[in-house]
Amino acid sequence: MTLRLAALVTGLLLVIGTPLAWWLARTRSRLRPAVEAVTALPLVLPPTVLGFYLLIAFNPRSALGAAWLDITGQTLTFSFAGLVIASVIYSLPFTVQPLQAAFAQVGRAPLEAAASLGASPLDAFLSVASPLAIRGYLSAAVLTFAHTLGEFGVVLMVGGNIPGETRVVSIAIYELVETIDYGQAHVLSAILVALSFTILFALYLLNGPGRAR
Amino acid sequence: MKLDLDLRLERPGFAFHAQHQGTLSGLTAIFGPSGSGKTTLLRLIAGFERGAGEIGLGPHRWQQGRHFVPPHRRRIATVFQEARLFQHLDVAGNLAYAARRAGTAHNVASLADRFGVTQLMGRRVAGLSGGEAQRVSLVRALLTDPVLILMDEPLSALDGAARAGILSIIEDLRDEGPAPILYVTHSRSEVARLADRVMLVASGAIRSEGPASAILPQILQTERDELSVMTVTHTGVEADGLCVLAYPGGRLLVPDFAGQRGRPTRIAIHARDVLLARGDAADWSGRLSALNAIPARVFAIEVRGASARVTLDCAGTQIVARITARSAGALGLASGVDCLALIKSVALLED
Secondary structure, three states, rough: OOOHHHHHHHHHHHHHHHHHHHHHHOOOOOHHHHHHHHHHHHHOHHEEEEEEHHHHHHOOOOOOHHHHHHHOOOOOOOOHHHHHHHHHHHHHHHHHHHHHHHHHHHOOOHHHHHOOOOOOHOOOHHHHHHHHHHHHHHHHHHHHHHHHHHHHHHHHHHHHOOOOOOOOOOHHHHHHHOOOHHHHHHHHHHHHHHHHHHHHHHHHHOOOHHHHH | EEEEEEHHHHHHHHHEEEEEEEEOOOEEEEEOOOOOHHHHHHHHHHHHOOOEEEEEEEOOOEEOEEEEEHHHHHHHEEEOOOOOOOOOHHHHHHHHHHHHHHHHHHHHHHHHHHOOOHHOOOOOOOOOOOHHHHHHHHHHHOOOOOOOEEEEEEOOOOOHHHHHHHHHHHHHHHHHHHEEEEEOOOOHHHHHOOOOEEEEEEEEEEEEEEHHHHHHHHHOOOOOOHHHHHHHHEEOOOOOEEEEEEEEEEEEEEEEOOOOEHHHOEEEEEEEEEEOOOOOOHHHHOOOOOOOEEEEEEEEEEEEOOEEEHHHHHHHHHHHEEEHHHHHHHHOOOOOOOOEEEOOEEEOOOO
């Protein structure tokens, strides 16, 4: 459940985050600081604030919640779909920021070279910018995955605690502690620590020696 | 092909307005001090910057009113100061990148062979020397089958030996290349060595444009001294070691000459190294230490104070001599008078 959520959110965010990060890295628009600030908001807001607003937006009586209910026949609140959307918003900066930095690092020079060789902007993005920013993609994917894995507040607010539907590991641990089942809590917590460490370790290992190309 | 150029670009603290109409062929050097707008001009032509106005070459209209052809559809190849090879591809991959998009895959092997990059094909880009990388980037640019080649100081990041190698490739491209070349530089020696024509750029505008022989003296003039430019061909070495430099009116003999054998080369002659004499060369034979006494006709004399600037015509080449006004009077020099120019030394053009 938790892994499926993290994987899905990571995939979605790479698709959404790429054009956003690309735009942020290259635009000269005056809107850029505002968009950057909005993108970074989930980093600083308490999860409860985000969760509260999402809960209101997902409510079947709100426009978004009602539309979702009409189309899918399910409510967004307290459902897996709602969790995915909430997590996408919550983890957005962890995708966008590494990608934006990677694209900025690639710079204009290789793209101009590609254009002078007859590559259209989309072609140049796919054949030059993306491969050169591959480390950025790796960082973004790993950080997003790990962060989604460990989130708690937003999930609790939006998803509640429904076994098989919205009960992720962090919530399960919370419940185990509440019911004073420390043994089970230890097992789950240890798994999460080990998993997160492994992922981050792999990331830094991969980024380490090659960083100063 | 005819170039129509009328482009304006406004940036904070910088205004650029380039206007020129003329035929492009061979290599046109765009020369000017740094910050004058040379690179901006190149970027406007390539379409990397979008200015107002129009630009076209022959049948190609790249910009006119609202019509703007994006860089990747202009078929303009740009060779940058740094080679800008793609780091994630090897040398063969970089060449294939251009060839695949231009449909010139069948040319890769022959071009690679011609410019000596065949043995580099499997190499990683990061492991190439500066000269090797620039060589690959030149081949890559040619593979785009361009209608115009832009070069932005392609030698400035290279050291001596690598520079010489790329220089002779650029000379080949100038003489037998597929497309006219616009070549940005602030090096006078590169202009002297490479340019068929010169475009002078200063403070955001094209100041003048013309054949290199007409523009070079302007570039080479300094406050202290003045240089004349003569095109010679190093044809051989005499038994006593003197090098023979042929020019349309005859030949010059110089003790050592670093220019390439058999290729027309421009040399500089300092105005203070030219002495003037009357009479035939035969009269002076055996009575003068200067080896080079060449026939000349006075074209014009400007007297300023005690010194005189004498412009001579030596078989079609203009040479300037600086002598004293008194000597000019004593020799009876006037426009149209025949005399001898005694040339003490010549130099390859250097910065």
